[in-house]
Amino acid sequence: MTDTAGRLLTLLSLLQTPREWPGSELARRLEVSPRTIRRDVDRLRELGYPVEASMGAEGGYRLVAGTAMPPLLLDDEEAVAIAVGLRTAARQTVAGIEEASVRAMAKLEQVLPARLRRRVGALGAATLPVVLGADGVTVDPEHLTVLASAIANRERLRFRYSAADGAESRRHVEPLHLVPSGRRWYLVAFDPERDDWRFFRVDRMTALSPTGARFAPRALPADDPAAYLAEHMLSRAPTYTAVATVRLPARDVRARFPGVDVEAVDERTCVLRNFTDTVEYLAFHLLQLGCEFEVHEPPELVRHLRELHDRIGRAVGPG
Amino acid sequence: MTDTAGRLLTLLSLLQTPREWPGSELARRLEVSPRTIRRDVDRLRELGYPVEASMGAEGGYRLVAGTAMPPLLLDDEEAVAIAVGLRTAARQTVAGIEEASVRAMAKLEQVLPARLRRRVGALGAATLPVVLGADGVTVDPEHLTVLASAIANRERLRFRYSAADGAESRRHVEPLHLVPSGRRWYLVAFDPERDDWRFFRVDRMTALSPTGARFAPRALPADDPAAYLAEHMLSRAPTYTAVATVRLPARDVRARFPGVDVEAVDERTCVLRNFTDTVEYLAFHLLQLGCEFEVHEPPELVRHLRELHDRIGRAVGPG
DNA sequence: ACCAATGCGGACAGGTTCCGCCCTCGATTC
DNA sequence: GAATCGAGGGCGGAACCTGTCCGCATTGGT
Numbered sequence: 001m002t003d004t005a006g007r008l009l010t011l012l013s014l015l016q017t018p019r020e021w022p023g024s025e026l027a028r029r030l031e032v033s034p035r036t037i038r039r040d041v042d043r044l045r046e047l048g049y050p051v052e053a054s055m056g057a058e059g060g061y062r063l064v065a066g067t068a069m070p071p072l073l074l075d076d077e078e079a080v081a082i083a084v085g086l087r088t089a090a091r092q093t094v095a096g097i098e099e100a101s102v103r104a105m106a107k108l109e110q111v112l113p114a115r116l117r118r119r120v121g122a123l124g125a126a127t128l129p130v131v132l133g134a135d136g137v138t139v140d141p142e143h144l145t146v147l148a149s150a151i152a153n154r155e156r157l158r159f160r161y162s163a164a165d166g167a168e169s170r171r172h173v174e175p176l177h178l179v180p181s182g183r184r185w186y187l188v189a190f191d192p193e194r195d196d197w198r199f200f201r202v203d204r205m206t207a208l209s210p211t212g213a214r215f216a217p218r219a220l221p222a223d224d225p226a227a228y229l230a231e232h233m234l235s236r237a238p239t240y241t242a243v244a245t246v247r248l249p250a251r252d253v254r255a256r257f258p259g260v261d262v263e264a265v266d267e268r269t270c271v272l273r274n275f276t277d278t279v280e281y282l283a284f285h286l287l288q289l290g291c292e293f294e295v296h297e298p299p300e301l302v303r304h305l306r307e308l309h310d311r312i313g314r315a316v317g318p319g
Numbered sequence: 320m321t322d323t324a325g326r327l328l329t330l331l332s333l334l335q336t337p338r339e340w341p342g343s344e345l346a347r348r349l350e351v352s353p354r355t356i357r358r359d360v361d362r363l364r365e366l367g368y369p370v371e372a373s374m375g376a377e378g379g380y381r382l383v384a385g386t387a388m389p390p391l392l393l394d395d396e397e398a399v400a401i402a403v404g405l406r407t408a409a410r411q412t413v414a415g416i417e418e419a420s421v422r423a424m425a426k427l428e429q430v431l432p433a434r435l436r437r438r439v440g441a442l443g444a445a446t447l448p449v450v451l452g453a454d455g456v457t458v459d460p461e462h463l464t465v466l467a468s469a470i471a472n473r474e475r476l477r478f479r480y481s482a483a484d485g486a487e488s489r490r491h492v493e494p495l496h497l498v499p500s501g502r503r504w505y506l507v508a509f510d511p512e513r514d515d516w517r518f519f520r521v522d523r524m525t526a527l528s529p530t531g532a533r534f535a536p537r538a539l540p541a542d543d544p545a546a547y548l549a550e551h552m553l554s555r556a557p558t559y560t561a562v563a564t565v566r567l568p569a570r571d572v573r574a575r576f577p578g579v580d581v582e583a584v585d586e587r588t589c590v591l592r593n594f595t596d597t598v599e600y601l602a603f604h605l606l607q608l609g610c611e612f613e614v615h616e617p618p619e620l621v622r623h624l625r626e627l628h629d630r631i632g633r634a635v636g637p638g
Numbered sequence: 639a640c641c642a643a644t645g646c647g648g649a650c651a652g653g654t655t656c657c658g659c660c661c662t663c664g665a666t667t668c
Numbered sequence: 669g670a671a672t673c674g675a676g677g678g679c680g681g682a683a684c685c686t687g688t689c690c691g692c693a694t695t696g697g698t
Contacts, residue, residue, distance in 0.1 A: 003655095003685095004323075004324065004655095004684095004685070004686095005323065005324045005327050005362065005366070006366050008324050009366070009390060012390070013390075016426050016429065016430065017426070017471060018425045018426065018429050018467065018468040018471045018472060019468075019471045019472040019473070020472065022643085022644070022645095023644075023645070024643090024644080032686075032687090033686070033687055033688080034645095035647095035686080035687065035688080036685080036686060036687075038645075038646070038647080039685085039686085041645095042646095042647095043324065047324070047325050047328070049430075053644090053645060053646090054644085054645085054694095054695085055644065055645055055646090055693075055694040055695060056643075056644060056645085056693095056694050056695025056696060057642065057643040057644060057694090057695055057696050057697075058533060058643080058644080058695080058696070059643080059644045059645065059694085059695075060644080060645090061645090062429075063429065063430055064429070064430070065429065065430055065431055065432050065433060065436070066430070066432060067432055068432065069392075069393050069394070069395065069398045069430065069431070069432065069435075070430050071328060071331070071332075071390035071391060071392045072390060072391040072392075072393065072426065072427065072430075073388075073390045073391075074388050074391065074423065074426070075388070076388065077416065077418075077419035077422070078419050078422055078423040078426065079388045080416060080419065081405070081408070081416045081419040081420040081422075081423045082401055082404070082405060082423050084408060084416060084420075085401070085404035085405045085407070085408035085409075085420065085423075086400070086401065086404040088404070088407065088408050089400070089403060089404035089407050089408070090404075096442065097396065097399060097400045097403060097442060099396075100396035100397050100399065100400040101400040101403075101404065103396070103397055103400075104393065104397040104400045104401055104404075106337045107335050107336070107337065107391065107393070107397065108391065110335065110337050110381075110382065110383070110384065111335065111368075111382055111383070111384055111385070111388065111389050111391075112384055112388070113384050113385060113386055113387065113388065114384060116388075117384070123415065123416060148337065149337040149338075152336060152337045152338045153337060153338040153339065154338070214377060244634075280607075284603070286634070287627060287630075287631070288599075292630065292633060292634070293630075293634050294633075294634055295634055295635055302635050305631050305634060305635045306631075306635055308606060308627075308631055309628055309631040309632055309635070311606075311611065311612075312606070312624050312625075312627055312628040312631070313628055314611060314613075315563075315605070315611070315612050315613055315614055315624060316614055316621050316624045316625055316628070322684095323655095323656075323684090341672090341673070341674095342673075342674070343672095343673080351657080351658085352657075352658055352659080353673095353674095354657075354658065354659075354660095354676095355656085355657060355658075357674075357675070357676080358656085358657085360674095361675095361676095372673090372674055372675085373665095373666085373673090373674085374664075374665040374666060374673065374674055374675090375664095375665050375666025375667060375672075375673060375674085376665095376666060376667045376668075376671070376672040376673060377666080377667065377672080377673080378665085378666075378667095378672080378673045378674060379673080379674090380674085
């Protein structure tokens with residue numbers, strides 16, 4: 001049995017290579033008869049993984065897209081590449097798939113062999129984080145996976161927390177949800193010592209340690225954790241909407257910034273409305289266009305650009 | 320058999336969730352007796368996937384890191400998250416794992432169900448590419464996967480190419496290698512019409528289509544494709560080394576830019592040597608530090624910063 | 639037009655394996 | 669101490685797997 005099942009997995013991994021495999025070669029590799037290979041292929045098809053076969057000489061088998069994801073069989077390097085990719089993606093927080101990213105990271109971390117984990121750590125450290133926030137704080141992807149595990153496993157969690165006012169405290173809570181908000185992450189947890197629900201900014205948590213003790217999850221006094229968070233946050237990060245005139249055809253701007261509100265003024269000019277939580281990010285986008293522009297809103301952005309202007313002036317000296 | 324193998328896969332997918340599963344629940348879910356679950360767990364262990372069990376009440380099974388990667392069983396959202404992560408990572412070209420990233424992308428794309436592919440496409444488009452090159456060209460991740468497949472499958476490839484001098488041509492080549500070089504990608508291929516090896520910049524290729532026709536791979540007249548490319552490139556993209564003095568402790572700079580050569584001058588100042596292929600990238604890094612700095616080299620960077628200075632000045636008007 | 643290489647699938651026989659049901663033992667938590 | 673959970677041995681009957689036949693369809697090259 002371990003024989004057959006193992007062989008099926010090996011077969012899947014071979015067929016996932018983007019090439020065609022003749023049955024004879026598969027038989028040689030797996031050390032069974034070609035007839036068994038045909039049967040194995042049938043089995044895979046029965047399991048819902050569509051194996052396509054091309055007839056004739058030069059024919060062979062290969063796995064194609066079906067209706068469900070087959071198990072991914074990765075070699076070491078591919079696994080590292082995926083882990084690094086998820087980390088960088090988690091740092092930038094691609095809208096709409098934050099939770100899924102973290103789940104995938106947690107899943108991968110759980111089974112990633114130690115030697116690969118070291119490589120991921122090294123590569124992740126060597127990668128420049130694109131920090132565009134005023135505070136320059138980024139969430140540690142490692143923390144996210146620890147939190148996701150604790151939540152899924154219903155384990156109590158200890159950590160140290162530095163509140164916004166600088167007060168340090170030790171906490172021992174029952175974590176329930178991880179909520180992304182802009183480029184930040186919040187943990188929604190019940191704090192038994194204070195007998196109430198609390199929110200914690202993940203980047204302010206340190207010395208995380210799941211205690212291993214289980215708890216029965218309590219019901220949140222709201223349906224949607226994100227809505228509950230929004231409702232109870234005393235101070236939310238301010239957001240800005242930039243309004244700027246850009247000397248570039250609207251079409252070009254749309255192509256480079258999908259998702260940004262662009263309104264054409266004439267053939268070569270358009271008005272751009274962008275929305276984010278840091279002026280640094282907005283300034284970066286405008287500069288990145290590489291064309292003349294004019295900022296109307298908000299005053300914070302104008303101030304930030306002036307500061308950049310002056311700083312560059314001091315950096316390169318008088319022209 | 321499909322029964323047993325399928326059950327093993329389901330079991331693996333359950334155990335990959337970051338939580339513990341009591342055997343009784345697994346038995347209920349998989350509709351077999353607890354004894355069979357124990358045997359299945361043994362089988363997984365025999366296959367090299369370390370399943371850990373905690374004894375006693377509240378006990379259960381869970382998959383832990385072993386020496387080899389187990390097959391990853393992803394739900395739809397996780398698969399999308401990984402695909403998006405790989406795309407963004409491929410665009411930024413994390414040093415050392417470029418090929419592995421592309422391989423993983425090709426593997427995933429090959430089996431990604433159509434409905435998920437659409438979601439990946441939509442999300443990928445909505446994600447702002449961090450374009451920091453002078454030309455603003457980024458490689459289309461889709462192209463990379465097509466090329467990787469064609470290479471692995473030894474399929475001939477048709478495409479249109481815009482050479483550096485602007486000349487358009489149609490090509491029909493035998494692709495052999497994909498070589499990353501800085502943030503660019505090159506295809507090393509044999510061109511039968513010209514009876515010689517050629518290099519193509521991937522971002523200049525359009526209308527890619529694998530023809531399906533096979534070819535017997537020829538031997539490259541060199542051991543290392545990357546070395547061969549470097550040797551034969553007539554015009555390589557120029558690279559720059561920035562030398563700048565930064566008003567920030569060396570320790571802080573190192574923490575934020577691992578991999579960059581930083582030399583402390585005094586407690587609050589350091590000299591930074593950074594190396595890239597575009598001045599835009601260098602300028603961005605320096606500005607991102609958010610502190611006073613002074614640029615010594617190269618003149619191109621100084622020129623670029625002056626231009627930024629003037630452009631910002633025109634954008635926000637006189638202070 | 640023919641041949642070679644490939645995939646497809648039925649039948650059969652022998653050996654293997656799997657599954658559920660018993661049982662006991664050890665560890666852990668309440 | 670009781671309850672819960674994992675570990676593992678043994679048994680019998682049923683199911684399954686594998687290899688070896690076989691003939692057939694499809695494709696590409698000579």
